[in-house]
Amino acid sequence: MTDIAKLIENTIRADVRAVGSxxxxxxxxxxxxxxxxxxxxxxxxxxxxxxxxxxxxxxxxYPVPSYSTLKSRICSKLGVxxxxxxxxxxxxxxLITILATAIARQERMSDSKRAVVMAPVxxxxxxxxxxxxxxxxxxxxxxxxxxxxxxxAMLAAIEEHKPSLVFLxxxxxxxxxxxxxxxxxxxxxxxxxxxxxxVDEAYQPFARVSFMERLPQHPxxxxxxxxxxxxxxxxxLGYMAAAAPLLAEFEKVRPPYNVNVLTQVxxxxxLDHVEVLDRQAGLLNEERxxxxxxxxxxxxxxxxxxxxxxxxxxxxxxERACAILHGEKVLIKNLSKxxxxxxxxxxxxxxxxxxxxxxxxxxxxxL
Numbered sequence: 244m245t246d247i248a249k250l251i252e253n254t255i256r257a258d259v260r261a262v263g264s265x266x267x268x269x270x271x272x273x274x275x276x277x278x279x280x281x282x283x284x285x286x287x288x289x290x291x292x293x294x295x296x297x298x299x300x301x302x303x304x305y306p307v308p309s310y311s312t313l314k315s316r317i318c319s320k321l322g323v324x325x326x327x328x329x330x331x332x333x334x335x336x337x338l339i340t341i342l343a344t345a346i347a348r349q350e351r352m353s354d355s356k357r358a359v360v361m362a363p364v365x366x367x368x369x370x371x372x373x374x375x376x377x378x379x380x381x382x383x384x385x386x387x388x389x390x391x392x393x394x395x396a397m398l399a400a401i402e403e404h405k406p407s408l409v410f411l412x413x414x415x416x417x418x419x420x421x422x423x424x425x426x427x428x429x430x431x432x433x434x435x436x437x438x439x440x441x442v443d444e445a446y447q448p449f450a451r452v453s454f455m456e457r458l459p460q461h462p463x464x465x466x467x468x469x470x471x472x473x474x475x476x477x478x479x480l481g482y483m484a485a486a487a488p489l490l491a492e493f494e495k496v497r498p499p500y501n502v503n504v505l506t507q508v509x510x511x512x513x514l515d516h517v518e519v520l521d522r523q524a525g526l527l528n529e530e531r532x533x534x535x536x537x538x539x540x541x542x543x544x545x546x547x548x549x550x551x552x553x554x555x556x557x558x559x560x561x562e563r564a565c566a567i568l569h570g571e572k573v574l575i576k577n578l579s580k581x582x583x584x585x586x587x588x589x590x591x592x593x594x595x596x597x598x599x600x601x602x603x604x605x606x607x608x609x610l
Contacts, residue, residue, distance in 0.1 A: 258375060263370070267317030270574055274601055276505055276592040277574040279416075279446075279553050281474035283523045283595070285513070293512050300504045308499060313507050314482075316514040322455050323484050330490055331502050335445055335469040335481040339369050339410075339450055341496045342441060342465070342483075344379035345405040362404035363392055367443070367581035367603070382406065388584060390418040390547060394426045401433045409434055410586045412443040414450050417578050417590050421450060431461050439489070441465040444553035448473045448524040449531070455484065462486050472552060474520045478506040527552050531593045538604055541610060553592045561587040564609040573606035 251260065268277070284290065307489055314329050323329060332338035348358045360374035364383030374381040384400045388395050401409070409430060414421045431440045440455040447468055455466045468484040480502060485493070513520065535554055539546045545557040558564045561579045567574055575592075578585040591602055 262372075262375075265368075271298055273572045273574045274594075274598050275574050276594055276602055277576045277590075278476070278597065279472055279551070281472065281520075281523055281552070282598060283474065283526070285471045285516070285543070289512075289516055289519065293509060294432075295322060295335045296508050296512050297505060299510045304504070306502060306504045306507055308596075310502060310535070313502070313511050315369075316511050318331075318484075318515045320517050321482075321533055322453065323574065324458050327458055327484050328487065328490060329482040329484045329492055329507055332481040332483070332486050332497070333501050334471060334479040335467060336373075337498075337501060338367050338467055338483050340374045340483045341493055342408060342439070343373040345493055345496045346439065347374075347377035347379040347584065349378070356572055358408070359404045359406040360410070361400060361404065362409075362410040362412075363397065363415070364423075365474060365578075366410065366412060367416050374408075379407070385455050385582075386415075386418075390415070390420045390584070392422045392426045392430075394423075394429060396464065397426075397430055398433050398588045401438070402428065403416065403555055404564065406434070406438050409438055410443055411440060412445070413452075413454065414446050414550040416445065416551065417554050417555055417576070417581065417585065417588075419547060419551045419553055419590075421452065421550045427454070428461075431464055437463060437465065439463050441467055441483070444468045446472055448521065449552045450550040452550075458484060458486070462489075462601060465489065470510060470513070474523055478509045479594075480506050480510050492516060511610045518584065524552075527593050530596060530599055533596075534591075534599050534603070535594055538606075541607065543610060544606075553590055555585075555588055557586075557588045558606075558610065559587065561589050564589060564606065567609035568602070568605045571601075571608065572603050573605045 310331055317329050332341060337529055343360060348356050356489050358379040359382055360379050361382045362370045363386045371381040382400060382404050384397050411422060411427050434440050444453055444466060445468060446454050458466060465483050465485040469481040475551060535546050538544055538556055544558045549557045563574060565577045578588040578590050578592040
């Protein structure tokens with residue numbers, strides 16, 4: 244019989260063996276405030292109508308590979324500039340993988356010549372993981388202590404490493420703040436014809452600002468979004484817009500039929516009623532303001548500005564706070580191990596008033 248340990252050693256890349264899987268904790272029985280989901284479902288009458296649409300979906304057939312109807316809905320409803328199209332993915336995660344795969348060089352070169360993916364850090368972990376698994380190098384440029392971009396450091400890193408791909412999250416996860424737009428434009432211009440800059444707008448429904456309208460001004464700009472934060476996390480649909488020649492190259496990397504028919508039907512239906520989701524985002528923004536004020540009033544708590552549907556804060560002891568919150572059946576995210584700038588920081592999703600109050604009560608206990 245084959246020795247499975249030897250088999251893995253002989254076949255699986257060493258860097259893959261050395262890292263853990265992306266961990267998602269079990270949330271059954273908990274108030275789930277660790278994943279930036281919209282707590283509100285569609286109204287009952289819309290859910291009933293959606294159920295009928297889903298029942299009529301042709302599950303025995305592959306999706307229409309062009310996804311033309313869904314892409315047309317996205318372009319018309321979500322502010323994609325005239326003349327621009329979108330590429331769809333199974334959430335933003337797949338789009339990030341497509342981008343990293345497209346730029347990762349496969350020619351036999353020395354390690355110093357490998358393609359570089361760059362982002363300000365701390366940042367969404369999939370930026371670095373996707374670069375690693377695609378065979379590119381990841382360069383993280385630390386942000387400032389106030390979580391703003393260190394523009395001189397970014398420009399110097401671009402000059403030194405010549406990145407093929409730069410990710411700028413707007414707002415940033417896990418910090419929640421918006422980077423200065425003028426600084427971002429300087430980074431886009433510095434990359435020029437040598438680097439693609441991806442503005443990740445996963446939290447745009449809450450930030451209400453965007454680089455989407457700037458696409459015609461910058462041929463190397465890609466704007467990436469997801470429907471997950473808007474209220475459709477369960478259907479896993481991301482999209483990105485870019486100049487047509489760029490999008491055509493990414494299309495070559497996209498797996499065929501990567502968006503299933505149930506997702507397609509649900510997304511088209513939801514976009515026909517996008518005003519409902521926008522109202523829910525407005526409610527969450529109101530709760531974000533209330534929750535931030537309540538947190539700031541607690542002793543020893545530092546609250547950071549957020550334009551997303553979550554709030555990051557620093558507490559005296561993040562490990563203790565998370566342990567007590569877990570005991571109170573409230574799940575949040577401990578950011579402390581992500582980066583030294585996040586020492587004793589935690590992140591909480593903005594939810595319903597009831598769930599937010601439950602979190603506040605448990606946090607007070609931990610303090």
